[in-house]
Amino acid sequence: MKEKIRKVVVVGGGTAGWMSAALLKRVLGEQVAIELVESEQIGIVGVGEATIPPIQHVNAVLGLNEAEFLRETKSTIKLAIRFENWRKQGDSYYHTFGAPGKSQAFCHFHHFWTRAQQAGDSSSLWDYDLNYLCAEAGKFAKLKVDDPMWELHYAYHFDASLYGAFLRKYSEQRGVKRTEGLVEQVNIHPESGHVESLVLKSGKVIEGDFFVDCSGIRGLLIHKKLGTGYEDWGHWLPCDRAMAVPSERFEETLPYTRSIAHSAGWQWRIPLQHRNGNGLVYSSNHYSDEQAADILLNNLESKALTDPKIIPFRTGRTRKQWNRNVVAVGLSSGFLEPLESTSIYLIQSAIVRLIHLFPHAGVSSDLVDEYNRQSQREYELIRDFIILHYYLNERDDSQFWRDARNMDVPDRLTEKIGLFRSNGGLVQDQLDIFLEPSWLQVMLGQGVIPQDYHPIADSLTNAQLKEKLANTKKLKMEPLPKIPSHDQFLEMFCKAG
Secondary structure: OOOOOOEEEEEOOHHHHHHHHHHHHHHHHHHOEEEEEEOOOOOOOOOOOEOOOOHHHHHHHHOOOHHHHHHHHOOEEEOEEEEEOOOOOOOEEEEEOOOOOOOEOOEOHHHHHHHHHHOOOOOOHHHHOHHHHHHHHOEOOOOOOOOHHHOOOOEEEOOHHHHHHHHHHHHHHOOOEEEEOOEEEEEEOOOOOOEEEEEEOOOOEEEOOEEEEOOHHHOHHHHHHOOOOEEEOOOOOOOOEEEEEEEEOOOOOOOOEEEEEEOOEEEEEEEOOOEEEEEEEEOOOOOOHHHHHHHHHOOOOOOEOOOOEEEEOOOEEEOOOEEOOEEEOHHHHEEOOHHHOOHHHHHHHHHHHHHHOOOOOOOOHHHHHHHHHHHHHHHHHHHHHHHHHHHOOOOOOOHHHHHHHOOOOOHHHHHHHHHHHHHOOOOOOOOOOOOHHHHHHHHHHOOOOOOOOOHHHHHOOHHHHHHHHHHHHHHHHOOHHHOOEHHHHHHHHHHHO
């Protein structure tokens, strides 16, 4: 017989644990008791300092004051990721959170641009993207506009450990109970196979009706106890280690992440208010840890503050992210390297999905199956978007990049690339967090040029097309002189808030 869920136990803290606790408490209120068990003896994996715009939905649901959030987490604004050396050494392009130009019904702006390119126009598609223009100029402001032409979509860079502490304070103020201790034993109900309770090293027993496993790569409940199984994607995403190191902050804080490709991996540079986050994601088949440390430390733009920290990982996903009465959130649910800053989004998505499908009267197979179907699809779509960056390379300086270019990729990805190359077509898949402008920018940036365009683009004369592009570029440039620098914005906004 199913029993009503009255108490949820979150196992593990950090961003995953405290975001889960905060959202569950905020949405479910007093209907469900929330207890989080964590140990200060277990360190937090500090990657994932960059986010994507849906993080703002979490902050809105929680009712956070944005200025306080920026101050407490030492956040900066993220308008884009700048990819360097990914297509070829020396090349660069942006994946922004904006969209070029202004699309119309049935025909995206890039079709008009493609027609102009074929007629000899030499402009960059990014010239029509306000996010790009602000990123290049080092500017940002919260624009209140009615016309989507001037929307400036953004996310944040923040210190992940400070964000976890910020959410902990929020959660405890609203009634989430925190229990300190190491989990030594997990008790299973002999008939249902559900997790019944945790036994801490101190001997204390923590009982619950439902458990959220935020115990990191260990997967204390989902893997170690329930033996759920893992789907390995290393044949598509060959990097299996990350090395992270903080460094002193720059004088000028860039409003974007940098992703710099090396011969067997890539380096991130993330600007924060108090320091910079740096790291190297790499293949242990191509670099030793000593080589990786040498590459990372010799490519910092400011002095390292600590020794590098190595984080081994295995790309892939947990086969059932909801198994029995346990949902895996964060690294226990899978790992996709931080190339497109999706780690924190996947925490958010997992817990929001759980709230939508919350087992009010007890766990049922219908809820579990739907949750797992959506989770699997979402993971696969993000995986394909990350593969895209590796697969579409023209580098010939190392075996790593040659192998990436020659791998067999998932069928859906082959279809999307083929459609875009044929006529600039883009199709939005359900549950794909990356919208059409994201696919457009990465495919163009990696060298896929459409051979044709939509017939609607032929509705203008040559003179009208030229005028359309010129006016669009002028309109996109119009707000720039009035927008403060990124650092000026942070100083003014944090003080005013």
